[in-house]
Amino acid sequence: MGRTETLKSRLDAKGAKWMTWRDREVVADFGDPAREYEAVRGGGLGLVDRSGRDTLVLAGEDAVSWLQGLVTSDLRELVREGSGQLTSAVNLVGRLIAEARVLHMPEMLVxxxxxGVLADGFLSHLKRHLITExxxxxxxxxxxxxxxxxxxRAAAFLQKHCTLxxxxxxRAMFEGTWGSLGDHDIVVQRVPTTGGPGYEIACATEEVADIWDLLMATAELTPVGFETLETLRIEAGIPRFGVELTEERIPLEANLDHAISFTKGCYLGQEIIARLDTRGTPARLLRTLVFEGGAAPEVGAEVEVEGAKNAVGEVVSSVWSPRxxxxxxxxxxxRKYNEIGDEVRVETRKAIVQPLGYPLDSTRDSV
Structure with missing residues (x-):
């Protein structure tokens, strides 16, 4: 994990309350989730420690052509340094192994x-397919x-305080750049995590506490914890590996079409993905459910429809939406029960089926 004790002390000083997610320690919140939410959605800026994420670097003459045969996106589109994309890796039957943001840096892919994705099998999966390349x-x-x-104001903030x-x-979505903040080298990539403007700064672990200090010294940022970030993400309908994206899912079910090239040619699992695309709608789709008040349903709760003998779906994440x-x-x-506007029931309560990102798209003009 790329978090130092020095950074942890900085987070503690801001009132960090800790929790564990995917065997990594993360800040649940800083004592006022409503304030954290408003900092991001209400015109301010939120700063989130993302140090638990995995980072993999691929270098060498054959890096692009080799990885091209193991992921669903077309890496040949990453022509320019600084270009980026979302991709996924699937097994022979089209089930997810990993989802990754790819960034073309000078002489390498990041x-x-x-x-935990690397340790859970993706790193060994890649190494098994490396022969003489x-x-x-x-x-x-x-x-x-x-x-x-x-x-x-995230882009303007970075432009003001960094040399890039x-x-x-x-920068388009998943594109990035590099430069410095103070005396520290950084890489910045645009990400869709909250459904609004967002960027992640990557830096050397030993320098992260200093970078945190420089960012907080601007007095423009509010520390934001994991639970608020999850609320923002679920409102935006951005699926996350380990939550909505698991080894039993196929990318098309989770609306990951933008991470798939249907024209690139062969890759591991391509035959299954192409067959599903040719047939049309997958057997199930990830949707947003909107309830009429009440607490968020339990993860794992069954989605039911009047007249159907068995459950027609399953809740995989849920929150209270301030939006x-x-x-x-x-x-x-x-399929048959996931049309937009359909009525379903979860834990005996009515819910309406909506597209991913509905909480933002349905209120954008009124906020």
């Missing part, structure tokens, strides 16, 4: 993954720390 696979998780900045190779406002002032959930729901 993959940013959820905590000129590829160096480097797990840099312990040497890399990450901090996230989220909010409407590319203007932040010109809608009601509880919402993300759920996988079977």
């Amino acid at each position: 993959l940013d993954l959820e905590p 000129d590829v160096q696979i480097l797990d840099r998780s312990a040497q890399t720390s990450r901090l996230g900045i989220f909010g409407e 190779a590319h203007p932040m406002g010109s 809608l002032n009601t509880s919402i959930a993300l759920a996988y729901i079977k």
